[in-house]
Amino acid sequence: MRARLESFARQVLGPCTVEADCGWDHGGALVLRLRDREGTAWYAKQNPHHEVHAREVSAYRRWVPHLGDRAPRLRAATDDLPALVISAVPGAAFTGEDVEVHHQAGRLLRRFHEIETFPPWTDLVAHKLAELDAWVARADGLFDRPELDFVRSTLRSLEGIPAPPRVSCHFDYSPRNWLVDVGRVHLIDFEWAQPEVWVNDLGRLFFGLWRTRPDLREAFLDGYGRQPDEADLALLLGSYALTTVWHLVWTYEHDNPEFGSAVREILHGLMRGEFDKHAQQVGRHAKLLR
Secondary structure: OHHHHHHHHHHHHOOEEEEEEOOOOOOOOEEEEEEEOOOOEEEEEEOOOHHHHHHHHHHHHHOHHHHHHHOOOEEEEEOOOOEEEEEOOOOEEOOOOOHHHHHHHHHHHHHHHOOOEEEEOOOHHHHHHHHHHHHHHOOOOOOOHHHHHHHHHHHHHHHHOOOOEEEEEOOOOOHHHEEEEOOEEEEOOOOOOEEEOHHHHHHHHHOOHHHOOHHHHHHHHHHHOOOOOHHHHHHHHHHHHHHHHHHHHHHHHOOOHHHHHHHHHHHHHHHOOHHHHHHHHHHHHHHHHO
């Protein structure tokens, strides 16, 4: 697998040196950091899932160029491996809790969302219920009946919400995909990018860091320039119940029990109504700002 990826990279870049293997220990995509003979850094990525590769290449061609130097650029792609070669962007993965970085990340997400908009999603609930069934088919007994009943009922509860438009979403928007260089935020990893409701790009933050750091939430949303209303928050809660399902299937298939344990705790927290209070606090704050 690695030899074929290196061969493809050299076909694209010419003579180059592999500097590091940057793939995840739990499997998934193979990612190599390379340097060509001019000293320019690149990444070669081979994804074992053709549909994920196709989604990422589409994002790089259709949306990512609009971010300019805030994101990598696609140099080449092939469906045979499947693999792609992209430019490197400066910076290191963000691990801090800097308010200004979150404000800037909010502005960058708004910029990404404004690249393309889609008509109201009239069959949102039917689509997400079908997606749930597809993930459950791969779950191999990973869920019990109360968990699945909760996710289905939560999705069905969205039927009374007016059909929301979709936008170009990153769908894995979190600090681990922000590279920060001298305070400047760059966005990477577009393999889950797809048309989605804007608020669903807030999930990883809402169910993670924002629970204990409302100042970071406020900075981010101020940078984004929009506050979620009650319908947005209902969509976020309902959609993230589904997200926990595919995250848990993914952790099962990639043998990552630590992440899986954290995700299941979020699912059970949703079932216990713990995040309803968080959503109410966000909603009250949003009303005060309007």
